[in-house]
Amino acid sequence: MEKEKILSIRDLSISFKTSSGRVNAIRGVDLDLYRGETLAIVGESGSGKSVTMKAAMGILSNNGEVNSGSINFTYYRDGEKVEVDILKLTKKEMRKRINGKRIAMIFQDPMTSLNPTMTIGAQIVEGMIWHYKTPKKEAYKRAIELLELVGINDAEKRIKNYPHQLSGGMRQRVVIAIALACNPDLLICDEPTTALDVTIQAKILELIKDIQKKMNISVIYITHDLGVVAKVADYVSVMYAGKIVEKGTVDEVFYDPRHPYTWGLLSAMPDLETKDDKLYTIPGTPPNLASEVKGDPFAPRNIYALNIDNRLEPPMFKITDTHYAATWLLHEKAPKVEMPVELRNRIDRMLKEAHQDAK
Template structure:
């Protein structure tokens, strides 16, 4: 069955003017999101993940500039499917026609997303009233339903609460309810569980999956945590220095990773079964993107770097129809470089855990081991 493409980004490059120079935050990003699926974008802080999705929403800061690329979004308008380049919209047009109504976003810190002076009922109803002119009584009823959908108990009485009266986990559920209020096609989650304790994190992830099954919404999940990605994503894009350096299905990226940076991220995941007495880490720091990139930006941190890495940035090498990686180790004449032994053992443990804990395709219950790793 042919998958329906909802969002397609091609050759997206974004730079920011700063007092110390031009920062090339995103460099030639390509990605696709399909209807009803979850696309994860993974990488360290500063890799360009959040900048990419802010460009989708049209909410880049004033010093940000789109240097090249397209963001094509396919949606229904007046009963017909249309495809438009979101970069052709002004910020005002995006707020009026796209944001909330078609594409919604859940930010990392709910307190920066919620208005402390407005009760949560009015905050949930606001989008419905603006985008669809929904009568107040109908909007109120739907807001209560949304609170119940996101797992808020005694939903109607919570409508009059203010953000400061709620716990962190409840505030994040409210933000998700607000994002869903106008029935968007795409939900962007920018590290929505980072500030929450591990038990609440697992519940929020389960909530997003449950909503996706009920509504068929497409999800973009931004995170630095591969432990989260393994349980929520269909496809994974690994970002480094403003560029996607490995992309594939979740099984390809986790069980057959080909880029040394992906190896490092996998080895850095907490693991209850490891015999090591400390977590692995990737040595060094990400490059300063104010400077021109020469060669592979990961080369200074890569113990498997080749001479060519210091001179030329690698292209995306095709591994399968869905799996690509930007590393010279995949070149035809490159030396053989097998997975590190520690990573091979980690992958075998992950496979065993999946066999033990994964249920049907429709449902998944987070194990205690996963909750500990989140």
């Protein structure tokens, strides 16, 4: 059975006006997501992960400008297939047709996502009443069901609580309930477990995974935590300096990473068996996107950089039908460079831990 594409981003470029000039934050991003599957977008802070997804929700800040590209989203209305280019919709149309209703977002800090002056019940039913004109009594009944779905006990009592009366883990569960209230087709999770302790993190990830199966929704994770990616994703897109530099299935990107930046991210993962007290960090800093980027933007930080990296930006080289990477090391005339053995061993240990946690 052929998979159905739910989100397709093509040649997306976004810039921001700042006091230092125009910053080209997103530079020609291509990205696909299929119905019922999970995509993880990974990279350092400032690589463009959140900006790309905010564009997909039409919530870019006022100083942000889309310079080119398309964001095609597919959903069903009364059994009929509907395809829209989100970039062509007005903010009013986005609020009415898409945001909260078809695409919902979970942010990393539940306290900034919840209104401290409203009960959690009132916040859960708000979207149902706004989008579907659901009667208040019916909406509250659904809200109780959602709280139970996300694992909150005594839902009928808790629905009257205010956010400050709940723990961090419970608040994040409420945020998930709000996101699910209108049965969205796509759930975007922007670092959904960053503000939570490790034990609660695992429970929230398992919860999202379980809900995804029950509701057959597509999920996008925005994260810098590759441990999370190994546990939840079907596909991975690695971003650097506003571009996707490697993409593939989670097994391809983890077991057979080809871009030196991906090697660096994987090397920076904490490892329980590492005897050295120091954590690996990628040397240098990302390029200033307010200036023109010549060649491969990762070249100054890449110990494997070739002369051509300083002159020409590499294209996406095909490794398999699903695996691509933008590095000149994949050119047929490039010297053969293997991933460091130490990194290979660390990746194997990390994936073994992730698979054990999944069981």
